[in-house]
Amino acid sequence: MSENNQKNTQQENPEQNVGRLRQVRRDKLAELQAQGKDPFVIVKYDQTHHTKEIRERAEELETILEVGEDGRTITPEWDTIPADKIVSIAGRMMSKRVMGKASFCNLQDRDGRMQIYVSRNDLGEEAYADFKKMDIGDIIGVKGFVFKTKTGELSVHAKELTLLSKSLMPLPEKFHGLTDTEIRYRQRYVDLIMNEDxxxxxxxxxxxxxxxxxxxxxxxxxxxxxxxxxxxxxxxxxxxxxxxxxxxxxxxxxxxxxxxxxxxxxxxxxxxxxxxxxxxxxxxxxxxxxxxxxxxxxxxxxxxxxxxxxxxxxxxxxxxxxxxxxxxxxxxxxxxxxGKPFERLTMNDAIKKYTGVDFDAVKSDEEAKAIADEHHVEYEDRHTKGDIINLFFEEFCEEKLIQPTFIMDHPIAISPLTKKKPTDPEKVERFELFINTWEMCNAYSELNDPIxxxxxxxxxxxxxxxxxxxxxxxxxxxxxxxxxxxxxxxxxxxxxxxxxxxxxxxxxxxxxxxxxxxxxxxx
Missing domain, CATH: 3.30.930.10 (Bira Bifunctional Protein; Domain 2)
Incomplete structure (x- = not known):
């Protein structure tokens, strides 16, 4: 049974069908190996271009196809194409449309996707039959020339097509992609294939x-x-x-x-x-x-x-x-x-701005704890005024800091590696940058006094x-x-x-x- 004939079955019984599709692919691989066409023995491929470069250099690389008297395009002979217009690209086949003697597939490399035109006349009977048996997810190499289809889509006309690696596991169904968050993180390799963003x-x-x-x-x-x-x-x-x-x-x-x-x-x-x-x-x-x-x-x-x-x-x-x-x-x-200058606030000024509490006027740990009780800020017995200032800031200020803001002059109790401010020994020369409520960095005038x-x-x-x-x-x-x-x-x-x-x-x-x-x- 081919994969193409199992689309409905795959939708109805996904877990059971994946095992069946894997076996179909293994059988195809065994057939290739029996014919001496094992893709896994290929050690390199001469990749000359990527899809992004082809699009950026389209005018330079494109071969303009002639149109015959009957209105059909004339495919140029291989030896008439200038060497500097021949491209070799490699990547994963993401879709395929087989239409008798001519077909299309989509190749995805590190930079994006490119349509590939594949015809029996160019590849020959045997190679074209091999292409028709290839699966979505297979890694292929394509050598050919760049042209535009009648609909204006930039494409590569394949003169040679090589199976470089056989995909033995089906990719997620293309219309829904990989959306399960857990699987996306565990199988990041599949996530990268399926989700361009x-x-x-x-x-x-x-x-x-x-x-x-x-x-x-x-x-x-x-x-x-x-x-x-x-x-x-x-x-x-x-x-x-x-x-x-x-x-x-x-x-x-x-x-x-x-x-x-x-x-x-x-x-x-x-x-x-x-x-x-x-x-x-x-x-x-x-x-x-x-x-x-x-x-x-x-x-x-x-x-x-x-x-x-x-x-x-x-x-x-x-x-x-x-x-x-x-x-x-x-x-x-x-x-x-x-783009504009980042705002600068001391930690105490930020607390005063958003709560009205002025910790610069608080003189003792007991007074700070009493203010914490009034504002329902939880603390531990060992905490000092400096610890409570930090708890207040986290509780009432961080969520307000959307635009870039430097929060400066932290309590010494929470900054064991920082120089004291010469003008206020309870504080240190430290700042944190907040953007979108997040702490983005933490900086000090570093303590260099060993005592x-x-x-x-x-x-x-x-x-x-x-x-x-x-x-x-x-x-x-x-x-x-x-x-x-x-x-x-x-x-x-x-x-x-x-x-x-x-x-x-x-x-x-x-x-x-x-x-x-x-x-x-x-x-």
């Missing part, structure tokens, strides 16, 4: 990373790599993943941040460094969080958090123009304006002893590096996945990760 999202993600590197190269930054398996997972408040290093018979942690090793490089005299890399945080998943995600951190000697604000605003504007072609970025129901740093690590150790699984721990080697001497430094960390969500108008972080975290299928 998904492929474009990941092309744009690649462009974003490329342009980030271009931007930073223009500012004389050096890209580096630091360890993923570490003894002390520091630089952020997060619970790490733990693994065992067999050769050393020691436990190691997967890094939760890039910070502490990059700062060691500034001690070593590398004044502008950055890393784009995976970090791992043992936490749940939601539309903005994945336990394995891409972080970029950069550090610049002899500047502060004001310098990081300028760099960030300039880089976001640059990326929008380069990748999207505009600084007016559509996201959901909003147009995010990356102050040791005291803050001690406070974090106390929090850990009290049961805080996300608290940092004292890192003696990092303290030793600071004692060698680190220059005044501005530093920042960017969530690359959220940036990709913003610039691709993607509603979930899973839509910009090729393989997001999912439960095992058997669970």
């Amino acid at each position: 998904v492929k474009e999202t990941f092309k744009k993600r690649s462009a974003i990373l490329r342009e980030i590197r271009n931007f930073l190269a223009g500012r004389d930054f050096m890209e580096v790599e630091t360890p993923m398996l570490v003894e002390n997972a520091g630089g952020a408040a997060a619970r790490p993943f733990i693994t065992h290093y067999n050769a050393l018979d020691e436990d190691r942690k997967l890094r939760i941040s890039l910070e502490l090793y990059l700062k060691r490089l500034l001690v070593g005299g590398l004044e502008r460094v950055y890393e784009i890399g995976r970090v791992f945080r043992n936490e749940g998943t939601d539309p903005r969080h994945n336990p394995e995600f891409t972080l970029m951190e950069l550090y610049q000697a002899y500047t502060d958090y004001e310098g990081m604000m300028e760099l960030t605003e300039s880089m976001f504007r640059y990326l929008a123009e380069k990748v999207c072609g505009t600084t007016q970025i559509p996201y959901g129901d909003h147009i995010i304006d990356l 102050d740093q040791r005291e803050r690590f001690a406070a974090q150790d106390a929090n850990a002893a009290a049961g805080d699984e996300e608290a940092e721990h004292t890192d003696e080697d990092f303290l030793n590096a600071l004692e060698i001497g680190m220059p005044p430094t501005g530093g920042i960390g960017y969530g690359i996945d959220r940036l990709c969500m913003l610039l691709t108008n993607s509603p979930s972080i899973r839509d910009v990760l090729l393989w997001p975290a999912l439960k095992s299928q058997d669970k």
Whole structure:
């Protein structure tokens, strides 16, 4: 039974029919192998063009077909076509229409689709019969010339057609595509085949990373790599993943941040460094969080958090123009304006703006907790005024921050690696950029006082002893590096996945990760 004759059966009994169709394809493969035409022995194909290039160079590549006295087009002889007009393209067959002695199929490569005209007169009886047995999903190579059909569609007239790989599993039914979200994430390879917008999202993600590197190269930054398996997972408040290093018979942690090793490089005299890399945080998943995600951190000697604000605003504007072609970025129901100056608010001013509470006038932890009780903000006994300020901001302010806004001057209690503000020792020189209610990056005037740093690590150790699984721990080697001497430094960390969500108008972080975290299928 052929696949074409099973369309109705497939619609009525999809699970049962998939197994039958797989067997049909295996039988076709066995027949090809018996005839000495095994596609899997082919090791290469001379691909000279892609579909996008053919469309862009259509005027140059097109062969104009002559029309005979009877009104029919005359196919030119192969040896009369100039060599520079012959194209070889390769890709997946996405549709096929067999019409006696001549047929059409659609080939999809990395750039898009192209109609292929296939005739028995050009291929010969045997090759044309082989083509008719090919299935949707097969990977083929086509050598021929470019022309326009009577309807004006740019096409490739096949002079040679080669089966390069046999698809043994049917693709999803073409009219409905692949829509099951769970299957899309698990079988991203099928998602990329069936959904062109998904492929474009990941092309744009690649462009974003490329342009980030271009931007930073223009500012004389050096890209580096630091360890993923570490003894002390520091630089952020997060619970790490733990693994065992067999050769050393020691436990190691997967890094939760890039910070502490990059700062060691500034001690070593590398004044502008950055890393784009995976970090791992043992936490749940939601539309903005994945336990394995891409972080970029950069550090610049002899500047502060004001310098990081300028760099960030300039880089976001640059990326929008380069990748999207505009600084007016559509996201959901909003147009995010990356072209105008970003708003700047202290955390306390933001709270005052949206709740009327002025934490600058609050003098004690007890007073802060009383205000939290009045506003039904939950907190823990160990929390200080600084912790409660942060809880207030998360509860009442984040959801209001749609347009780009720098939130500055955080409480010292939630910023263990940041320099104090000279004018207010309860605050630190830190900012977070919020866009569309999301934290997009986190930046500091970096703490380079080893004595102050040791005291803050001690406070974090106390929090850990009290049961805080996300608290940092004292890192003696990092303290030793600071004692060698680190220059005044501005530093920042960017969530690359959220940036990709913003610039691709993607509603979930899973839509910009090729393989997001999912439960095992058997669970």
